[in-house]
Amino acid sequence: MVSTLEKIRILGENGKYDICASTSSSRSESAPNLFGNTPNWIGSTISAGVCHSYAPDGRCVSLFKVLFTNKCIYDCKYCFNNVCKKRVSFTPEEYARTFMKLYSMNVLEGLFISSGICGDADETTKQMLEAVKLIRFKYNFRGYIHFKCLPGTSYYLLKEAVQLADRISVNLEAPTKEILEEIAEQKNYNTDIITRQRWLKEIRNKYNAKAKKIIYEKHDNQNSAEIEPQQNFSENYLSFECGTDRASQKINSEKGEWADEWGITRRRTGYKKIRWDGAPILNSGQTTQMVLGAGSETDYDILKRLDWEYREIDLRRGYFSAFTPIKGTPLERKKATPLEREHRLYQTDWLLRLYHVPIKEIKEILTMDENLPKGDPKLHLARNYFGDNGKIDPNKASYEELLRVPGIGLTSARRIIQLRQDNYIIKSRSQLHSIGVILKRADPFLRINGHIQTTIDAFKAIQVIQ
């Protein structure tokens, strides 16, 4: 019989390649009604998350990232499954108890439950859900849970998972059907993965729309009476205090915003206007992960897929895992993907998702082979956008223009606009520095009070020397 410690060692090693380490969820206020009404609960979620320890690879260890089982009927070419000698599984009770023990030590912030596919996807998902239910209802855990949806899971099981988790993810692994066939031929890209993602979006929106309706009605009637505690936990999602402000969802048609069939306001690009929508059900939304370099995908394939996912699936964010060859697998001779590629893709993903740079502009900076060029993508985009002589005055530029300048982030751009609204004029570089602008990068694109610091040519020359 394999001990729990041994299982943690084996399944922890197998589960560590899932990159997601985020633990933030803004559900905390609504939690008490979601998972029953017992006063004996443990744990909470916070919007910024806490990292409790760091592995020597610099990654934070904040989630219990241990597979439920490493028995798997698939044989994806990049996966440990091809060479794994010892096959073990947790029982739901063992898994739940081990997690709770670690949580009581304050070494974890939440749970990330994933698994190989033992028998079939539904069978394994049922076991995983059993463990999550024990955590939620036996140990009354109110903290963060990330549930990994296995490819091919049934609709009714996803419905259950949505009500129990803070975040759900289905791994795309590859940006297109053809590339997935290269590395995991048994998985069907459209039916096993994309359809599941669509279902998850539909379930989440349906539940949250119902819940919002009740809250708005309650608010409009100014009825302060408490909602009766629900007996059936599947109905419990209806009783919460939603964080979404109706006014913040207003459509600004001048900016090309529009509302979809769920009443969600979208930007011109089709992305959700408010990413953290305060929804009580599946508060942290859906994410996905792709393996970089195991197949023949280009950076553009990946970015195009992400752009589609942000529009159609309302993906909260994507994760990338640079391929590392594992000895004994069919891809053992393939070169490991440099971590720099992962880094550049994350940078570009931020530009897409938070800075709202259109994908067609990103396409313009790609190399001939449709990969990202060396260096910071924001710098390349700024050179394209401002041209060689283009400089902006922080006292006059719009928020969108400010965001285009390397060294000015979302926070510093917002601060500049805020100061301008208070009739404060920026006269020197040191003032910008105190706001949080990184001058070394921003200088070539700024004209402050009529003065220029350096030209782009001079800046390029400096870069060459460096």
Place this chain on the structure above:
Amino acid sequence: MIEKSKKTKNSRLFGFSKEEMLINLPRHSQCSPNLLFKVQNTSESILKNNGSQFARKINQMLHEIFRELERNRQFTRTNLNNRGVLYGKITLSHQNENELLKFFHDRFPNCFICLYNTFKNETITMNEQGRFQKFQVSLDEIVKKISLNRPITPYFEDISMNNEEIFQEFYSSQFIASRENRKYFKKMIPKYAMEMPGMKGGVENRFRNNLLDKYIKTTK
């Protein structure tokens, strides 16, 4: 209802407001009435602009307070006994005790929380109702005394006991050798852990001839 941290959401975006400064500064161990008086008589725009030395000092002090609190939230290792007493050791030099206890109280509202502050040699506690108390007694003594009056709860018995071994096994399983990043790892070791009594450069004094790098797992 326990009140939330005094650091508002806005302070993360726009720096601390003057009001926040006046509320939080008294928690700093080196804060004096004179300093507070000076802050009170300085305009908010000067205080928020890090260009002046005084503003820099004030903001640095505020960051020291919140950094210390955050580090203790992250790195305090707790134990839970079968009578619902959660205990552990902390290192707080500023007056963050209440905030830290509230953090654990929010997570374990049905537990009695005891934390021993190694910096001030005192034990702070918070009961289920959120009542804060301070004792000049050792942690073991307090835990023993409090546990005596509490019944054994099967619910806690299930998840209590020393779980250090489980954590060590789990922690070492999470390391991906191909992603090793010593520089970042060393950066993330809390500074106070490096400077704790009996430590030199992150290594215990008795091993002072060795550098920290020796103990960081390496792929080579």
